[in-house]
Amino acid sequence: MEKTYDLVVVGCGAMGSSVAYHAASSGMKTAVIEQFGLNHKNGSSHGKTRIFRIVYSEGPEYVPMLRRALALWKRLEKASGKRLITRTGFMVIGKEGGPMVKGAVDSARAEGLAYSVLNSKDIISRFPEFKALDDEMGVYDPNGGVLFPERCISANVKLAKAHGAKFYFRETVQEWKEEGNAILVRTDKGEYRAKKLVLAAGPWTKKLENGMRLPLDPHRVAVFWFKKGGRAFSPKSLVPFVWELDSRNSFYGVPGVESNELKMGIHRSSYRRKIDDRPKDVEKRDLGYLREMLKDRMPDVRGPPSEKSTCIYTNTPDKDFIIDFYPGSKNVVVLSPCSGHGFKFSSVIGEIAVNMLNGKKIPYDMKFFAISRFGNVSRYGGRAKNLDG
Numbered sequence: 001m002e003k004t005y006d007l008v009v010v011g012c013g014a015m016g017s018s019v020a021y022h023a024a025s026s027g028m029k030t031a032v033i034e035q036f037g038l039n040h041k042n043g044s045s046h047g048k049t050r051i052f053r054i055v056y057s058e059g060p061e062y063v064p065m066l067r068r069a070l071a072l073w074k075r076l077e078k079a080s081g082k083r084l085i086t087r088t089g090f091m092v093i094g095k096e097g098g099p100m101v102k103g104a105v106d107s108a109r110a111e112g113l114a115y116s117v118l119n120s121k122d123i124i125s126r127f128p129e130f131k132a133l134d135d136e137m138g139v140y141d142p143n144g145g146v147l148f149p150e151r152c153i154s155a156n157v158k159l160a161k162a163h164g165a166k167f168y169f170r171e172t173v174q175e176w177k178e179e180g181n182a183i184l185v186r187t188d189k190g191e192y193r194a195k196k197l198v199l200a201a202g203p204w205t206k207k208l209e210n211g212m213r214l215p216l217d218p219h220r221v222a223v224f225w226f227k228k229g230g231r232a233f234s235p236k237s238l239v240p241f242v243w244e245l246d247s248r249n250s251f252y253g254v255p256g257v258e259s260n261e262l263k264m265g266i267h268r269s270s271y272r273r274k275i276d277d278r279p280k281d282v283e284k285r286d287l288g289y290l291r292e293m294l295k296d297r298m299p300d301v302r303g304p305p306s307e308k309s310t311c312i313y314t315n316t317p318d319k320d321f322i323i324d325f326y327p328g329s330k331n332v333v334v335l336s337p338c339s340g341h342g343f344k345f346s347s348v349i350g351e352i353a354v355n356m357l358n359g360k361k362i363p364y365d366m367k368f369f370a371i372s373r374f375g376n377v378s379r380y381g382g383r384a385k386n387l388d389g
């Protein structure tokens with residue numbers, strides 16, 4: 001029998017779970033359909049930690065959203081009674097004039113954010129794990145921090161349920177269509193009718209895009225955890241960071257706030273990566289590249305990783321997000337906020353999606369996230385996100 005809702009959300013990752021929380025708490029009768037279980041490891045939202053930063057290299061237009069995202073994380077933390085985010089500071093390291101370093105300074109200046117610039121000697125004396133090269137510098141963001149993604153998603157789900165949302169796990173949406181003012185959703189287990197639909201399908205978005213031909217590039221990346229001879233990487237000797245070697249190659253690290261491990265991975269790379277790469281091959285390849293990138297810069301990261309995993313980046317060509325209505329519709333919202341930097345925004349993106357569906361004005365510059373931009377590449381050129389492969 002067909003089930004009827006105000007809103008059906010496809011996907012229960014960072015984005016879908018946040019949409020569910022905002023929708024259900026605003027009184028919408030909400031259903032979430034997720035092909036796997038809660039906090040599964042097949043998509044983009046697992047892995048213990050995510051970096052939060054506000055001095056945003058990718059562009060000052062993100063900063064107002066980040067301010068709201070932070071307020072919403074704190075609100076969710078209070079409502080759930082769980083620790084979801086912790087302030088640690090953050091640093092981008094790279095060559096002067098490099099896209100991420102320059103982007104961070106430009107954003108901080110444009111938005112009046114607190115930040116400081118460190119030369120290589122300052123970096124080494126303040127954060128001894130980082131052996132910055134002579135021609136490298138850092139932009140420190142004192143308001144950066146670490147989010148705990150699985151806990152964030154669980155908090156969204158728990159609170160959405162408390163507001164009446166229904167979650168259908170291990171059920172796969174096979175197709176959807178708009179019929180008059182209704183949206184029909186067919187899964188492998190049944191049919192749903194809704195007034196509104198949010199597609200938050202992460203790396204699987206293209207399977208449900210109904211002709212949009214989005215230029216999405218989902219690809220598998222590896223994540224490693226390292227211990228320092230069994231001891232913790234002291235939070236005093238390093239902070240979460242992205243280290244940019246050049247405009248196409250960078251790696252990142254997140255010291256475990258609640259563990260003694262340092263999580264690391266390659267953020268941008270000039271080699272081609274694909275979604276169907278075998279996890280074992282990805283781990284081997286990325287570990288080799290990572291060691292090459294960090295051998296002179298973080299010599300204490302040695303030996304085999306204590307843990308490894310893979311995760312999926314779904315990139316757009318310009319590395320900006322997709323947050324838009326399905327073309328021609330006011331009832332279907334398409335979300336693809338990844339390109340490797342979307343998690344921190346998920347608290348506000350849930351709010352934005354629900355407000356869009358309810359016809360509310362969105363107080364951010366949404367043209368950067370419009371699907372129509374792919375027909376017009378005017379955003380290309382001169383910015384961090386546009387420069388890698």
Ligand SMILES: Cc1cc2nc3c(=O)[nH]c(=O)nc-3n(C[C@H](O)[C@H](O)[C@H](O)COP(=O)(O)OP(=O)(O)OC[C@H]3O[C@@H](n4cnc5c(N)ncnc54)[C@H](O)[C@@H]3O)c2cc1C
Pocket residue numbers: 010011012013014015016033034035036042043044045046047049050051052171172173174200201202203204205207208221222223265311312313335336337338339340341342343344345
């Ligand atoms: C290794 C790694 C490190 C990252 N680091 C950071 C960071 O430090 N800071 C940061 O801000 N961001 C970071 N990101 C990016 C961030 O994690 C992503 O932007 C975010 O998790 C994307 O969430 P999502 O909900 O769009 O996708 P997902 O989490 O993949 O969720 C999509 C969900 O939809 C479900 N689904 C898909 N199709 C269907 C279907 N047909 N039927 C039912 N269910 C379906 C999937 O099973 C999945 O659960 C990182 C990403 C990765 C991979």
